Structure formats: structure tokens, C-alpha cells
Amino acid sequence: DTGVSQDPRHKITKRGQNVTFRCDPISEHNRLYWYRQTLGQGPEFLTYFQNEAQLEKSRLLSDRFSAERPKGSFSTLEIQRTEQGDSAMYLCASSPVVGLETQYFGPGTRLLVL
Amino acid sequence: AQSVTQPDIHITVSEGASLELRCNYSYGATPYLFWYVQSPGQGLQLLLKYFSGDTLVQGIKGFEAEFKRSQSSFNLRKPSVHWSDAAEYFCAVAPLGSGNTGKLIFGQGTTLQVKP
Numbered sequence: 380d381t382g383v384s385q386d387p388r389h390k391i392t393k394r395g396q397n398v399t400f401r402c403d404p405i406s407e408h409n410r411l412y413w414y415r416q417t418l419g420q421g422p423e424f425l426t427y428f429q430n431e432a433q434l435e436k437s438r439l440l441s442d443r444f445s446a447e448r449p450k451g452s453f454s455t456l457e458i459q460r461t462e463q464g465d466s467a468m469y470l471c472a473s474s475p476v477v478g479l480e481t482q483y484f485g486p487g488t489r490l491l492v493l
Numbered sequence: 494a495q496s497v498t499q500p501d502i503h504i505t506v507s508e509g510a511s512l513e514l515r516c517n518y519s520y521g522a523t524p525y526l527f528w529y530v531q532s533p534g535q536g537l538q539l540l541l542k543y544f545s546g547d548t549l550v551q552g553i554k555g556f557e558a559e560f561k562r563s564q565s566s567f568n569l570r571k572p573s574v575h576w577s578d579a580a581e582y583f584c585a586v587a588p589l590g591s592g593n594t595g596k597l598i599f600g601q602g603t604t605l606q607v608k609p
Contacts, residue, residue: 410594420601421585421601422583422597427596470537486534
């Protein structure tokens with residue numbers, strides 16, 4: 380069990396550019412979550428997948444954000460036309476089975492929009 | 494609205510001293526409760542969780558937490574702090590209810606500094 384991995388770990392981009400982040404959950408975890416963490420704050424829920432189905436999206440997830448989880452394995456989070464306010468740490472977590480099991484977090488992708 | 498409050502943004506304790514980090518939640522029913530720790534450059538690591546049963550739960554690294562329903566609190570404690578405990582600590586709840594997804598609602602965190 381290698382844990383949740385995220386790629387890249389750091390991303391610097393210019394305002395207006397598109398960025399895509401990848402999350403590889405622990406194998407066979409059917410639940411996958413994305414959170415956003417800004418400096419000095421706790422993580423905030425963005426979206427949730429059960430297998431390949433995206434079942435919930437936070438109002439924080441504007442139209443510029445899109446997430447996918449094809450085939451119920453890895454997930455991608457894309458931000459289009461980035462804004463400086465998008466600068467944050469983007470965290471991915473996965474959990475096993477159906478139910479409120481423990482979420483295991485990846486190391487995060489730190490995004491800086493210039 | 495559902496919320497989690499960690500009243501102490503920053504706490505400094507001496508190595509070997511005891512520690513208590515406070516957490517209060519606002520929710521209609523008892524949610525599932527968690528404490529996570531985040532070290533610089535690291536992901537969030539689960540310290541302990543409370544689902545039901547004994548209100549005093551033991552976690553990793555010598556931490557424990559006590560759930561008090563009457564106070565809507567879930568405070569984290571450690572009898573003797575080590576320098577390696579310096580990190581940011583987050584209390585989180587997973588609201589219960591039909592269609593719940595297991596998403597976590599986090600407090601804003603408490604930064605722990607340990608003095609030698």
C-alpha cells in the first residue's frame with residue numbers, strides 16, 4: 380500500500396492559464412475527495428467521487444473547475460483560466476468501502492498563480 | 494450552519510509539558526469526529542477518531558481525545574509533549590444524515606510550537 384499520491388507537488392502558473400492536477404488514491408478505495416486549503420485555514424471540501432461518479436460538488440467549485448475520475452481509479456482536477464485567488468494547496472483523499480471510513484490524504488499540490 | 498471551531502490559533506508548550514487542544518462543533522446531531530495532524534510539507538495524518546461508544550479515544554503518538562456531548566467538544570490531549578509534535582492540528586467532523594458523503598468539515602487549525 381503506497382498511500383495517496385498527487386502530482387505535481389508544486390505548480391506555478393500565470394493568471395489565465397489552465398492547470399491540471401492528478402490524484403492516485405489507495406488502490407481499491409472507492410471514495411475519492413478533493414479539498415482546498417488556503418494559508419492559515421483548514422481544508423475545505425470541493426468535490427467527492429464514489430467510483431467514477433461525481434456525487435457532490437461544493438459551491439466553492441466554480442465553473443472554471445472540473446474534476447473527473449475515469450474508470451474509478453485516478454482523478455484529475457482542472458482549473459481553467461486561473462486567478463490569483465486560486466492559489467492554494469489542493470488535497471486529495473481516499474477512503475475504503477461504503478460508509479464513513481477514515482480518509483487518507485495525499486501530500487497535496489501547492490498552486491501559485493502569478 | 495455546520496461548523497468546527499478551534500479557539501486557539503497558536504499554542505506554545507514546553508517539551509515534556511501536557512497539552513490540550515480545544516475543538517467545538519456546531520451540528521444538530523453528534524457527527525463523526527476526527528483529529529488530524531499536518532507537518533510542514535506533509536499530508537494530513539489521522540491521529541484518532543470517534544464514531545460511538547467510549548467517549549475517551551486513544552490515538553497514535555500518545556494522543557487521546559474526549560468527546561463531551563453536553564459541551565459539543567472533542568478536545569485533544571497528550572500528557573507529555575515531544576519536540577516532534579510541533580505541527581498543525583486540525584479537528585474535523587463528518588456530518589451524518591441521508592446521502593451523506595463522508596466529506597469532512599475542518600476547523601481552522603491550531604499551530605503547536607514546542608519549546609526545548
